Amino acid sequence: MPADSGAPPAVYLHIGAPKSGTTFLQGLLWSNAAALSEAGVLLPGGSFDAHVRATRDLRGLKPEPGEPGADWDGAWDRLADRIKASTHRVAVVSHEVMCAVDAEGAERAVRSLAPCEVHIVYSARDLAGLLPSEWQEYVKHRFHYGFEHWLREVVDGPRDAGAAEWFWRVHDIPDVLGRWAPHVPPERVHVLTMPGPDAPRERLWERFAGLLGVDPAVADLTAARANASLSWTETELLRRVNCAVDEDVPMWLYHRLVTDVLALKVLPGRGEPGRVPLPADRRAWAEEKAGELVGAVRAAGYDVVGDLSELLPGDPPQEERPAAPGDAELLEAAAHTILGLLERISMLRREIGGLQRERQEQRRTALPKLMARHLSERNQAVWKMRVGYWHLVERLKGIEPVPPGPAVAPADSAGNGGDDAAGKGAGIAPGKAANRSGANGNGVVLSSRRPRR
Missing domain, CATH: 3.40.50.300 (P-loop containing nucleotide triphosphate hydrolases)
Structure with a gap:
């Protein structure tokens, strides 16, 4: 208010x-x-x-x-x-x-x-x-x-x-x-x-x-x-994971993979009692x-x-609890933590699968329009047919038609029409751009050496 x-x-x-x-x-x-x-x-x-x-x-x-x-x-x-x-x-x-x-x-x-x-x-x-x-x-x-x-x-x-x-x-x-x-x-x-x-x-x-x-x-x-809060066993397990993380891993990536997933989502889900005591x-x-x-x-x-x-x-x-956790407790915690990570992987795979199916359906329904546009940008006869069809549809809707892109018709066999400048803003293909970006966490190696102790 x-x-x-x-x-x-x-x-x-x-x-x-x-x-x-x-x-x-x-x-x-x-x-x-x-x-x-x-x-x-x-x-x-x-x-x-x-x-x-x-x-x-x-x-x-x-x-x-x-x-x-x-x-x-x-x-x-x-x-x-x-x-x-x-x-x-x-x-x-x-x-x-x-x-x-x-x-x-x-x-x-x-x-x-x-x-x-x-x-x-x-x-x-x-x-x-x-x-x-x-x-x-x-x-x-x-x-x-x-x-x-x-x-x-x-x-x-x-x-x-x-x-x-x-x-x-x-x-x-x-x-x-x-x-x-x-x-x-x-x-x-x-x-x-x-x-x-x-x-x-x-x-x-x-x-x-x-x-x-x-x-x-x-x-x-x-x-x-x-x-x-984590239990003492969970904190000690996370500490040992830190000992195994390679020093070259940047902090922003550590936060995304270890802090945000393991420390904040998976480990607290165990619900183990017993906070770390002050000596x-x-x-x-x-x-x-x-x-x-x-x-x-x-x-x-x-x-x-x-x-x-x-x-x-x-x-x-x-x-x-008066004492730090032993190896048996840590092993049990590690097993439960692996199960928690597997559950998250399964959930993410289901989400990714759903998104992939949705994308495929969108591509399937959009394919005829994309093919017509692709052909019209390369063939003047198809271009004229597309513009005529578009004008007819717009007139039936009561809308004054404006020619669709590209800005000029494609060149015919005699060299009429077309414009080299029309393609200058295209750049690299979207897939290639994504591959060049470098902001990709897939396949990241967190550890390439023996852990610290």
């Missing part, structure tokens, strides 16, 4: 953080985009991909060689222009790694949205639950070290190297918000706390909707999906560090949506 005042919309930049309910919220937003628009909330760009591209542009990322569709230069400014031209009351831009932008990127984002009232929303989670979840996310993105190794880098190592560099860039709350706070007043910097594991799943949405000033009931929660000897550090982060949020005067006590680690869940 458009705003009545004519004022520019208030803009809520949901900048992250990863693993704090962002996937759940984004799923709710996009699956209910039409209903939210009626309620005055705009999701600019028309798709989540528009927010991904805008965030990449804001961060100054460069595409990998050969990455298909990797064109996001100017994407942020285009998104900002759509927002400023909107008549909606509120606009939301959400991407969980927007919190990784540097101070210059944060300043650019806010400045580009003037004169809109800009709000910063940062989702946060307790460290005891965050650390194992983030290690899983690293593994989903090709990390091949075990949990203990990862913890040593994040907790004990320098913060500007290894796994720690990214982790603290997006999860050090005072550092992240310190890049944005100089450009908006503290009451417009919102820290959204993630409810505990026993809370109803809709509570996070209720808090976010309240921040936007929209009735939570506007959204249908059944369409939302969370970023499903007992790390809990004291997590509690102390969480207390520091909570104190910094209080001191800064940011608006808290939820309860800061939810950022403090609670008691460890009783169902967590």
Whole structure:
């Protein structure tokens, strides 16, 4: 529903953080985009991909060689222009790694949205639950070290190297918000706390909707999906797959084949219980560090949506397993995973078969027309017959006929008619063009050597 005042919309930049309910919220937003628009909330760009591209542009990322569709230069400014031209009351831009932008990127984002009232929303989670979840996310993105190794880098190592560099860039709350706070007043910097594991799943949405000033009931929660956690066995299996993936495989291709298919679709389908636990000897550090982060949020005067006590680690869940999976468990998981991949292959083959049959039927019904056109473009007598028939049909319809293409008739035996320029725009055949494009994932070899350990 458009705003009545004519004022520019208030803009809520949901900048992250990863693993704090962002996937759940984004799923709710996009699956209910039409209903939210009626309620005055705009999701600019028309798709989540528009927010991904805008965030990449804001961060100054460069595409990998050969990455298909990797064109996001100017994407942020285009998104900002759509927002400023909107008549909606509120606009939301959400991407969980927007919190990784540097101070210059944060300043650019806010400045580009003037004169809109800009709000910063940062989702946060307790460290005891965050650390194992983030290690899983690293593994989903090709990390091949075990949990203990990862913890040593994040907790004990320098913060500007290894796994720690990214982790603290997006999860050090005072550092992240310190890049944005100089450009908006503290009451417009919102820290959204993630409810505990026993809370109803809709509570996070209720808090976010309240921040936007929209009735939570506007959204249908059944369409939302969370970023499903993997069990320890599933994560370890994926880690070993990463060890076998060749280092020359580009990240964009890894994401399409390993992350999007294996990590996000096949492995979670097993439904195995047992999350990765934070080791007992790390809990004291997590509690102390969480207390520091909570104190910094209080001191800064940011608006808290939820309860800061939810950022403090609670008691460890009783169902967590104490030890890493053994080879027997991994072998069983691998067998089920292969079955899951075979099911997806079977499903895709059925879909491809249906598309091929549809294409054959379209070609069959279109063949007579294509043959007539082909002959008319090469034979003047057929051309004249085709034009005469076309004129007759159009006159019967009461339409003033205009000769169909090509622009001129084909040359006769005496050389009359025709034009060499008519064929200059043809280029190579569509099939050859596709073969030259290089954007083809068929037959890709992910591994050509022994796996790392």
